[in-house]
Amino acid sequence: MLGTDASYLLGAYKPLPVPAADRSAVTELLLDAVRASGAVYGLLMADTYVVAMSRAKQQPALHPDDVLLLANFVTCNNAYRHGHGEAFSPVCMPHYNSDAFLHAYIHYLDASSGLYFVLLSGSAEAFHQLSAARLWFEDQASAQGLLSRMRSICPPKLTGTSNDIITRSPQPRQLNVLSVENLPRPLGGKFGHTPLWSYSVRFRQMQQAIFSPPCPLHCSPPGAARLAASYTQLHSLLHSPAATGRPNKLAWFASSAAVLVGARDREMDVYLVCDPLTDKSTALALLDAMRRHFSDRGIVGDVALLPPV
Structure with missing residues (x-):
C-alpha cells in the first residue's frame, strides 16, 4: 500500500x-x-x-x-x-x-x-x-x-504482475470526475493532448487528499510506484524550506522523465506531474487553473467529505 x-x-x-x-x-x-x-x-x-x-x-x-x-x-x-x-x-x-x-x-x-x-x-x-x-x-x-x-462506485485497483498494464472495466461516471480527461480546459484532455499527466490536491482544513486516476504511463504497479515517488519528491521540495521559518509556497522540478510542480496556500496543496516538455509558464498556468477548479464548493462536494456548514 x-x-x-x-x-x-x-x-x-x-x-x-x-x-x-x-x-x-x-x-x-x-x-x-x-x-x-x-x-x-x-x-x-x-x-x-x-x-x-x-x-x-x-x-x-x-x-x-x-x-x-x-x-x-x-x-x-x-x-x-x-x-x-x-x-x-x-x-x-x-x-x-x-x-x-x-x-x-x-x-x-x-x-x-x-x-x-x-x-x-x-x-x-x-x-x-x-x-x-x-x-x-x-x-x-x-x-x-x-x-x-x-x-x-468501487475504487480503482492495481492488479497484475510487475510489468502488466492494468486493464479496468469501465468505471461509473462518478469516479471519472477526477480524471484528467474530464477536467475543463486548459487542464483537461486526452493523454497526449494535454501536458498534465496526474495530479493530487490536499485540502488542508479537511485533511483529505484526492488523486486523479492514473494515466497510461502509471497504470502498472511499477508505474504507480514511480508516480508515488514523484509526489514524494514534490512534497519534500515543498515542505523542506531552505530557510527556517520561511516555508516554500512553490516547488518546481524538471527532468527527462517528468516536470513536477507544486504549490500550497491556506486552503490546499496542489501537486502536478506533467509531460517533460512542459515549460514553466505552462505548468504554473495549470497550477493556477487547478486551484481555481477545486475552490468551487459544488465540485468539492462530490469528491470529498465536506464539514458541516
Missing part, C-alpha cells in the same frame, strides 16, 4: 468520489448508528477510501493517520473480507489514544467492491449493540437505494 499510495505522506485520507446527496444521506444513517450503539466513530469505507464518516458528540475528528492505519488493518486481513461474517477486534488508534485500544466492529457489506462498515467503540462488551446498529444501517441504506449505488 505505502509503495504506491502517497496519501500517508500528505497526512490525509482519501475520500471516494460520491454524489454529495448520497454521501450526506449515508452520513446521517451512520450518525444514527453511532448514537444507537454508543460507538464513538462510524465509517463506511471502500478499500482504503472513505465513503462517509460520523462521530459521537464531543469526540475529536479522527486523525488521517489513524484512518489509514484502520484501512490498512482491515484490507490486509483477508479473513475480514472473505469470512462472510462479523468481526470484532481491538485496534490501536495512536492519535486518538496511544495508551489504550478501541474495539472495531467490522463487516463487509460487499466483498467484491471492497465496501465495508466499521463502528469503533470504547467497550469490549459492545459487540451486540454494534451488530444491531449495523443491521439497522444496512436495512435503511438498502431501502433508500444507497447500498446498490455505493457498490457500483
Whole structure:
C-alpha cells in the first residue's frame, strides 16, 4: 500500500468520489448508528477510501493517520473480507489514544467492491449493540437505494504482475470526475493532448487528499510506484524550506522523465506531474487553473467529505 499510495505522506485520507446527496444521506444513517450503539466513530469505507464518516458528540475528528492505519488493518486481513461474517477486534488508534485500544466492529457489506462498515467503540462488551446498529444501517441504506449505488462506485485497483498494464472495466461516471480527461480546459484532455499527466490536491482544513486516476504511463504497479515517488519528491521540495521559518509556497522540478510542480496556500496543496516538455509558464498556468477548479464548493462536494456548514 505505502509503495504506491502517497496519501500517508500528505497526512490525509482519501475520500471516494460520491454524489454529495448520497454521501450526506449515508452520513446521517451512520450518525444514527453511532448514537444507537454508543460507538464513538462510524465509517463506511471502500478499500482504503472513505465513503462517509460520523462521530459521537464531543469526540475529536479522527486523525488521517489513524484512518489509514484502520484501512490498512482491515484490507490486509483477508479473513475480514472473505469470512462472510462479523468481526470484532481491538485496534490501536495512536492519535486518538496511544495508551489504550478501541474495539472495531467490522463487516463487509460487499466483498467484491471492497465496501465495508466499521463502528469503533470504547467497550469490549459492545459487540451486540454494534451488530444491531449495523443491521439497522444496512436495512435503511438498502431501502433508500444507497447500498446498490455505493457498490457500483468501487475504487480503482492495481492488479497484475510487475510489468502488466492494468486493464479496468469501465468505471461509473462518478469516479471519472477526477480524471484528467474530464477536467475543463486548459487542464483537461486526452493523454497526449494535454501536458498534465496526474495530479493530487490536499485540502488542508479537511485533511483529505484526492488523486486523479492514473494515466497510461502509471497504470502498472511499477508505474504507480514511480508516480508515488514523484509526489514524494514534490512534497519534500515543498515542505523542506531552505530557510527556517520561511516555508516554500512553490516547488518546481524538471527532468527527462517528468516536470513536477507544486504549490500550497491556506486552503490546499496542489501537486502536478506533467509531460517533460512542459515549460514553466505552462505548468504554473495549470497550477493556477487547478486551484481555481477545486475552490468551487459544488465540485468539492462530490469528491470529498465536506464539514458541516
